Amino acid sequence: MRRFSKHFLKARGAGAVRVRVRSGGLSFRGCGMRGSRGVVAAARMATVLVALALTAAPCTAEERKGSKEIGFFAGNAFYANELGIGNGVSYGIRLGYNWKPAYEIELQYRHGGDEQLQNENSTLVRNPTVFLANPRRKFLSDSYIARYIINPGNERRRFKPYLGFGLGLLYFTPSPDFSAPSTRGDNRARVVTLAGGIRFRMTPYMSFRAEFEEEYAVLEIYQNQHVTAGLTWVFGGGVPADSDGDGVLDLRDRCPDTPKGALVDKHDGCPWDLDGDGVMDGIDKCPDTPRSWPVDEQGCPLDSDGDGVPDGLDKEPDTPKGALVTPEGRKMDTDGDGIPDGLDKCPDTPKGAIVDPIDSATAGCPHDADNDGVVDGVDQCPLTPPGATVDEKGCPQDSDGDRVLDGIDQCPDTPRGQKIDKEGCPRVRLDKPEAxxxxxxxxxxxxxxxxxxxxxxxxxxxxxxxxxxxxxxxxxxxxxxxxxxxxxxxxxxxxxxxxxxxxxxxxxxxxxxxxxxxxxxxxxxxxxxxxxxxxxxxxxxxxxxxxxxxxxxxPEAPEGEEKPPAAAPPAxxxxxxxxxxxxPAPAGPSTPPAPSPxxxxxxxxxxxxxxxxxxxxxxxxxxxxxxxxxxxxxx
The missing domain is CATH 3.30.1330.60 (OmpA-like domain)
Structure with a gap:
């Protein structure tokens, strides 16, 4: 058993009292007091407390509303000089009721045993001759205190301080008793107590209490001090508190606000988050999310643009809805017109074509202002007349060079230089059936x-x-x-x-x-x-x-070559x-010759x-x- 020691020192008139607490018992020195009987009594009390701790029923050590408390304690009593008796061992029992988790009503009984009268000036005797007649006379003390305990702070902590206020009666009994009642001094006193202590929850079923208490005799005007330690059990008032319902009692739960359904460490009650996404396991619907990926409240990867690629992997997280994307979330644009595939109504638009914007009903579709079959942006001749045939660049052809474009020219092979009409044909239209x-x-x-x-x-x-x-x-x-x-x-x-x-x-x-x-x-x-x-x-x-x-x-003559001479024009x-x-000549004898023009x-x-x-x-x-x-x- 680990050894520990604690020293108390208090000035008491001409002398001092020194108390040493050891694992093997208690010893007292000072005021000429022998401590062998105190050591035996303290040893017995320590044995009883340890036995009670080991055989304790499964109660909890939490202050719950309506719970009851029972405890045993032992310690040392430091009596006032006016009493003229030595300091000694005391022990007792406490019964409490927690009418609220932070407030408790407690009844305490303390017994101090066989403290020898040390001088004739004690207020416990009226006649000094009593001391001289029997210098080895001893006194026993018994106190009955009703106390009000305040338990401040977080009730889930293992260490918890408390304060106590009480009223009660203190009795001293001589041994042997006085032969004449007239020799008895002030053997009874009304006392007011003020205590401060700490609770340490050793297990969910048991607490250790250490306390220092001042005891004031109101009318007799003296005060005693008590230092005690003991064990306390709490029972009733419902099941042990597990505020977050994670299966770990509040006493041990270092994460008492864990959301319901989360998986927690059975030792400290803190939730697991194996994928590190900030959503606890048990609540996390996607427990294998890669680290650093944004997730929703259920722990599943976010896909802000709804393209099927999680934001943590999506290189373009603002893809318009409906667009087709690569495995990395990049928008696909097969024809390179700036409108993503999936939204492009004309996904095979030639490169360079001018297309309708993405918010149009015909998004990605090109225009052909001159209706020549070559889309704007590719069409290098965007003002081609209707009906003209064009090349792949959208420019019209004039095969016969008559300035009437192919497609409009109804006679596309008229000889060069020939006079034509607006349809590109000779001006006398022999192709028409009418005269x-x-x-x-x-x-x-x-x-x-x-x-x-x-x-x-x-x-x-x-x-x-x-x-x-x-x-x-x-x-x-x-x-x-x-x-x-x-x-x-x-x-x-x-x-x-x-x-x-x-x-x-x-x-x-x-x-x-x-x-x-x-x-x-x-x-x-x-x-x-x-x-x-x-x-x-x-x-x-x-x-x-x-x-x-x-x-x-x-065929035209090559440039620089002389053309053959043209035929002479006819008359x-x-x-x-x-x-x-x-x-026919007019009627007459002869027909004169016609005059020359x-x-x-x-x-x-x-x-x-x-x-x-x-x-x-x-x-x-x-x-x-x-x-x-x-x-x-x-x-």
Whole structure:
């Protein structure tokens, strides 16, 4: 048994009392007192206390509301000088009731035994001769105290201080008794006590108490001191407290606020957290979370952006919901348009394309402002006209170089330099089934072409050369002036002149059929000069042939190489290969020769073919006619 010692020293008048407490018993020195009987009594009391501790019932050593307490104690009594008796061993019993955990009502009985009277001045005797008659007379003490105990502080601590206040009676009994009651002194006193001590919970069922108590005799005016130590058991008042319900009593629980359900160390009641995520095992639904990963209140890894990758591993924890991610949580963007896969409505957008933002209903889809099939951002020609065909860069093509883009150009292989319409075809549209008026192809009185008409006829040449397999009808019409037969004859002769011109300019005669219709199929009012000019016209109409046959494009001469000389231009007014039939002459004895036509004036600047033709001259003898030149088609 571990050895310990404690010394108490108190000045008491002329002398001093020294108390040494050892594991083997108690010894007392001072005031001329013999301590052998005190040692035996202390040894017996210590033996009793140890036996009680070892055989104690399973009560708890906690102050619980409604619990009862029983305890035994032993110690040393230091009596006042006025009593004139030696200090000695005392022992006793305590019974308590904890009406609240912090407050206790306690009854205490203490007995001090066989302390010898030491001088004749003791207040315990009235006559000094009593001491002289029997110097070995002894006194026994008994006290009955009702005390109020206050247990401050945390009731879960093993060490717990307390204070006590009490009222009671103190009795001294002489041994042997006095023969005459008149010799008895103040053997009884009303006392007030003040105590302070500490409890140490040795086990959940037992506490050790050490206490110092001052005992004041109110009327007799003296005070005694007591130093005691003992054991206490508490029973009743419910089961031992386990405030957090972790299976470890509050007495031993170093973590008394453990949440319910947490697994704890059975020795100190503190919870386990094996994965170190701050959520205790038993509550932790994911007990194997890697360290430093953020977790929720259940201990499972957080996934703030809901992408299936925990925040502790997620390299991009703010991924928009619905986006596809890599195992590291990085957003996937297969087409590199800045819209993550999963949210990208058009995941195969070409690189570089401009796409709709992520908050759009068509997120990640490109635009094609010119609808050419090449998306904006990739399209290097974003203003391509509708219908034009483009290359992979979005730029339109013009295969025949006629400034009408492929896709819009209905005749994409017209020869370079040829005059075309807005659809990229020769301006005389032989690909159309209906007859077409040859604009500004006019004749003077008779069969001679207006000056400047050649350029307009060349438009028909271009068309015949382009649709190289087509056979056409040249239909010539007149106004209603003159006889029908004469008008048909004039119309036929004019058609032959036109055919001869076309043959001279390279058109096969087999592809030309002349039809002089004369004064028929009027398109305007013959009663007005303007209407008559409109009725005098030449119409061309496709009869047969394959429209798909076109001449092969001529390759351009390399840069710097001389081009072959161009053929000499034909005469302005071709002469038919065979004499044209003469126009019918008026009735008379003989037919005078037709007057020769006036010389052609110089042609005027060529306006656009869409411009209205210059009005034809009035019907008059040819020598006197001074017509304005016919306009030439513009480029």
């Amino acid at each position: 077409q008026i040859l604009q500004n192809v006019k004749f003077l009185k008779g069969i001679e072409l207006y000056p400047g008409t050649d350029a307009w006829i060349e438009l028909l040449v271009d068309a015949m050369n382009y649709w190289s397999d087509v056979t056409v009808e040249l239909g010539v019409y007149t106004d209603g002036t003159g006889t029908p037969a004469g008008n048909r004859a004039v119309a036929q002769r004019r058609g032959e002149v036109l055919k001869a011109w076309l043959v001279q300019h390279g058109i096969d005669a087999k592809r030309l059929v002349v039809k002089g219709y004369g004064a028929t199929s009027f398109i305007a009012d013959n009663e007005t000069e303007e209407g008559r000019e409109k009725n005098k016209r030449v119409e061309v109409k496709r009869l047969s042939g394959d429209l798909r046959r076109h001449p092969k494009p001529q 302005a007014h071709p002469v038919p290969t065979s004499p044209a039939p003469a126009a 006036a010389p052609s004036p110089a042609p005027a600047p060529s306006p656009s073919p869409e411009a209205s033709p210059t009005p034809a001259p009035h019907a008059a003898p040819a020598p006197e006619a001074k017509p304005s030149p016919s306009p030439s088609p513009g480029e």
